[in-house]
Amino acid sequence: MKRYVALGSSMAAGPGIAPRATGSPVLAMRSARNYAHLTAARLGLDLVDVTFSGATTAHILSERQHGAPPQIEALDGSEAVVTVTIGGNDVGYVPLLSVAALPGLLRRMTPVGDLFDPEARNAALAAVHDSLIRVGTAIRARAPRARVLFVDYLTLLPPADTASPPLPAELFALGHHIADGLERATAAAAAETGCEVVRAGAASRDHHPWSRDPWTTKPSWIVLPLPGRGPAPLHPNAAGMRAVADLVVAAQ
Template sequence: MRFKGAVTAVGALAATAVMAVGFVPGAAQAAPAPLKYVSLGDSYSAGSGVLPLAPEASIGCMQSAANYAKIVARSNGYDLTDVSCGGATTGDFFSSQQSGVKPQLDALDDDVDLVTFSIGGNDEDLFAGTVMNCVVAGIGAGMRGAPCEAKYAKSASKTIRETTYPNLVRAMNAVRSKAPNARVAALNYPWIAPDRNAPCNGMPVSAGDGKFTHRVQAELNDAIARAAKKTGVRIADVAKASVGHDACKAPGVRWVEPVLTTSQLVPVHPNSLGERQMAAVTAKALDVK
């Protein structure tokens, strides 16, 4: 009986000790690992033009140290891998964009928690091509009428419909496949031109082509939204948030710089204010701070 009682007493003491350790304030516990966040995409994700450049990225990518993904990561203590690169197309998700730069999808795996990207605007040179075509057409027409719309409306819509949209679906499906456990958000593009025909400071495009340039971007953003819905990707709607902050607005109001700008190295791209606002929209889409 004494032996049995001793065992019972020892057991009671052990249980008490375990309970005590479990309730000691500040008992040592492993801190949770930071969420793994990967930023993919083109120059709007890279923040090309916003200084300073990120020292860890290829110089050819013109990746900013203050782009929206880095802002979101710093605000939340995330472990960020940023492979965004200026000039990237959807094809660069799958293959190397330039020497020393891996396919962007190589940054993804089963352990990634968050993924964001903007992509599609460079496929078939859609963004830069449309802007340059409209500048050339406007100058050639003496800034009268809507020469860019007359010459390029059908081809731009066809490119988005037949090339950009299926490319976006392929790219987004690949992201979902490579990072199956991640919350994934695609950013659309903040407005470059407002939805009206009017002169625009810093944009040497015929006033009559204002609505056309806006419509091309609207068709691209719509393709991004449809591809996201089809593939189960969230949308960070920076276009909606940027209404009233297009490149035609004054410095300090606009989120995107016009063609003629002294504010940064790369025109027709988000400025530092734009990247900060894109960060806020992205955080909301991901349900984080």
């Protein structure tokens, strides 16, 4: 059976999509129905899923996360397939949208540091481009025989020209800028490191949280998933994970 290793953050882990992956750390919030598990079942792959909610590129490459080793250590060179979804936490993507969606007074009372500063977000995007290249390079070095697929982020916002955006106009625009920049950085890193890209963002343009057939969830005051309450806010739902699995399977 061919070995498949899944790396990434909560967008790959699937927080709140029941059931939790057997034996997985509670803080990883890793679903047994995330796109990696669904892909492995359909293709008959031997899955090693080390996705972990809250992960950054540093947690892929070098830093432990809540006691878990850097995710790249799961690679042993025998892999046939590696997927990775990462980078959003490096640029504050979901935190920015989460705070932006709060009612005005509460939003103004919430400490955000430089989260809403366009210059700081641009600097973060420039840095994540370099970090994603390091991720691709490191994966290729440790899994030289594998097909390495960067899977970018599902769409979390309505189109930029939406007449009545669900967030304040300037933060709606900034959110789109971050999403577009992260998507471009992911594609560029894949191209520059001999990897491939699965364009989940492009495939989900009409499946944003406010659409009739959403693949991701709306923002909420409750950021973390609660037992029995379903997927985490601003994260893939079960339909979204199935859709991403379809894209990954089609790429094989």
